[in-house]
Amino acid sequence: MDVEVLGRVLSTLPPDDDHPYRTGAWQGQTTEWRADDLDVVGEIPADLDGVYLRNTETALHPAIERYHPFDGDGMVHVVGFRDGKAFYRNRFVRTDGFVAEQEAGRSLWAGITEDPRSAEREGRGARGRMKDASSTDVVVHAGVALTSFYQCGDLYRLDPLTLDTLGKSDWEGKFPSSVGVSAHTKVDPHTGELLFFGYGKDAPYLHYGVVGSDDRLLHHTGIELPGPRLPHDMAFTENYAILNDCPLFWDAELLKQGAHVPRFHRDLPLRLGVVPRRGGDVRWFEADPTYVLHWTNAYEEGDEVVLDGFFQEDPMPKFNGSTDNRERVFRGLALDRLGTKLHRWRLDLVTGQVKEERISDSVTEFGMINPVHGGRSYRYVYAATGEPGWFLFNGLVKHDLLTGAEERISFGDGVFGSETVLAPRLGSTGEDDGYLVTITVDMNRNLSECLVFDARNLATGPVARVRLPERVSSGTHATWAAGESLPDWRKTDDAASALGL
Template identity: 35%
Template sequence: MDPAKPYLTGHYTPVVDEVTAFDLPVEGTLPPELSGQLVRNSHNPKPGVTPTHWWKGSGMVHGVRLRDGRAEWYRNRWVRTPALDGAPYLTESGPDLSASTAGTHIIEHAGRLLALCEANFPFELTRELDTVGAYDFSGKLTTAMTAHPKQDPVTGELHFFGSSPMPPFLTYHVASPGGDMVLSEQVPGATTALKHDFAITENHVVFLEMSVTFDHTETSGIPYGWSDDIAPRLGILPRGAGGAARVRWYDIEPGQALHFANAYEDAQGRIVIEGPTLDREGWKLSWTWWAGTGGPRHSEPVTRSVIRRWVADPATGTVTEGRCDDLNVEFPTINEDLLGREHRYQYAIAFPDERGGNHGLVKYDRRDGTRRILDAGTGVLPSEAVFVPAAGATREDDGYLLTVTSDLHRNASSLLVLDASDLCRGPIATIRLPHRVTAGIHGSWIPEEQTA
């Protein structure tokens, strides 16, 4: 591996082996209602392999099983896709949707554990994280699948999309709570703009086509780049059959968002969306890290990424937008019981900016406009915070945040259980993992009733 590539060093240094460990040491007391499995994904190329871009590293999934106040086991496994053994994505007959890194996210739906990468089919895993194989919804999925599907907490439906630099550029899909594909519709007017994430509300689906689009001249293997020549816009379509044909596009300001915290319909019928957004300079600085090419070296994967809010008004056909904060953050999460509905609290990972500082976990209170930051300390990077509701919760933030830390001083990792209602209280419990876990991307909590 090339040590000059920032995504192969420090917190992102790949793990070189697969481990299984039982009865993990716990400091503090694990809440008894934490019965289930935390799974998280990371880009983790095999020894001897140097990918040309952070996003091209093969997927490795890490899992921790909790039950009855104990940390029963930890496992990490590569997702065994054709790409892990060098199979190309592009073939003589076109893209091979099974040649996936499967390294961006991992979710559970309808009893299936799915490792995701937006350019390919999902890959099904067992609960012990062994690879079952590519999953195409019984042949009904013929496009790639986003790494950021949305499961409606009320209906149980899974909403997702496939995007491509070749027609059809955007296809919207819905799977039933039981896992059957029930809707696939091409979205007219969509372009090759990068669509990594999207959002749903109670009645709508929201796509953002922003300032980064397909660029065949990009040499990193990820063919996208910033363009000042395209007009950024926001597309809103009604949920349900026939909705894609009724998409409505709204002009917005330049920028690029990779992840959205949430979206909802307010009391005036407007659609509100929030997420960290990069400006042109922030995208270029971040891309330098992701691709490991040219220019000054930066030690962080995101720079100048700040929370932005868009409010689309169907009555006027316009969008108002603006910054919500000036903190450099990414990987926003919420209590997903409120996905698609108005939420008060959201969480994110804070990254050092031009002024320095440490990594940390941030809690935003959208009602009073305040934020609280839990400083992770020098040399420690927390992972995306996964919210788990507490038993008998009565408030939105009654619950726990689960985050896996990478500690460079100890060359070790821990799973922290934090009180989501009082972020700065410190860990309720700390689970010591058997080795350092590569800083990853996204993950999920799978409750006990869904792990059988």
């Protein structure tokens, strides 16, 4: 392994820190690495060609009042595969907030569970006065990696190979800065378009837009909602975008007093909005009340839009009365407490009716698909299983939506993974003809690896275990970008040349 330290950043966290989401599997890094020709147990397939990118929330300073794991600064990890070898980089996203807090040596903005009025500076976010950490999601569009923030903000542009921050998306001066863009932008693999939404406390409360494959804004419009809402994800088909109005949102009366307290309104339906991708009237469909954090995919079938995602059986788990106030704050992070199960909604565009069906009784979330099938009919979902009571992924389930079969793997006791991507193999001929890639943190051996599985044969375990130079924090959202989609991934050169080494 050829390793170099690229930089170190300031952390003012105490050495005896005991916060459950700043220590253990969630202990963050302060060192940025360049590592090439990584050590491998097994063999990296020669037809695995591209990059796995994962965003991570990383705490660097004590919170003003109390820390939530979604408050950390964005750090992106990349593991690249080429010619049977692998390389690794990790870099902090140089957001305005990251730079300001590094200079100040302390937290300047309020986190998601803190009073916004405690922030020292104005900020971003649907709630307001938050740091735009750009730490939630990552996608690759028009050859550039884009990181985003779940409470809405800027889209930060990163080189997908070196992870150098290249600035913010501008879209020729048309970026909706006043509204911002939420996490979970969607890239249509067939058109190259980027679909996005943003939300906030000002009418019409939701906005939707489309950016072309040339990174120019093609469409942007307001979507009227009854009041401020908290959407987290969206879906798309060949002709439509699917937005949502979930009945979990800030209590309206408390909001008038400046308090941002989410409530699950059990007497209100889940509303699903189907809108033509380039604009037009929104058709709203009503379904059983729930909150959907993540959709897996959507597609058109005859007169229906088929939409799949994770139905939460208990979007606001009850507080168990523990004297530790952190249990009150974090009870909604554990998949078993939420009861997240793969679910299907069929939206009839002729009758306006909705049919629902439970796809699986297994508790899973953070589902990924073969990216080639985005917005189109598909068969497989690769979803995470959760450590009971914790926001940690302890395994993986391959859901076969055609047969109902489920294939499971466990990472092992004390080993936790990330969102797992499907990387189609070069020349792939089938939906599951490829590799599953994830980063794990192994608390037993105090190390992290990037695991590669044959998507058609999970039972044999990983075909390659790629050792990373340092144990990394547990993390969430990830993406895969094929080498051919990256401008500097020159197929006539070796990997080092593609990286400019």
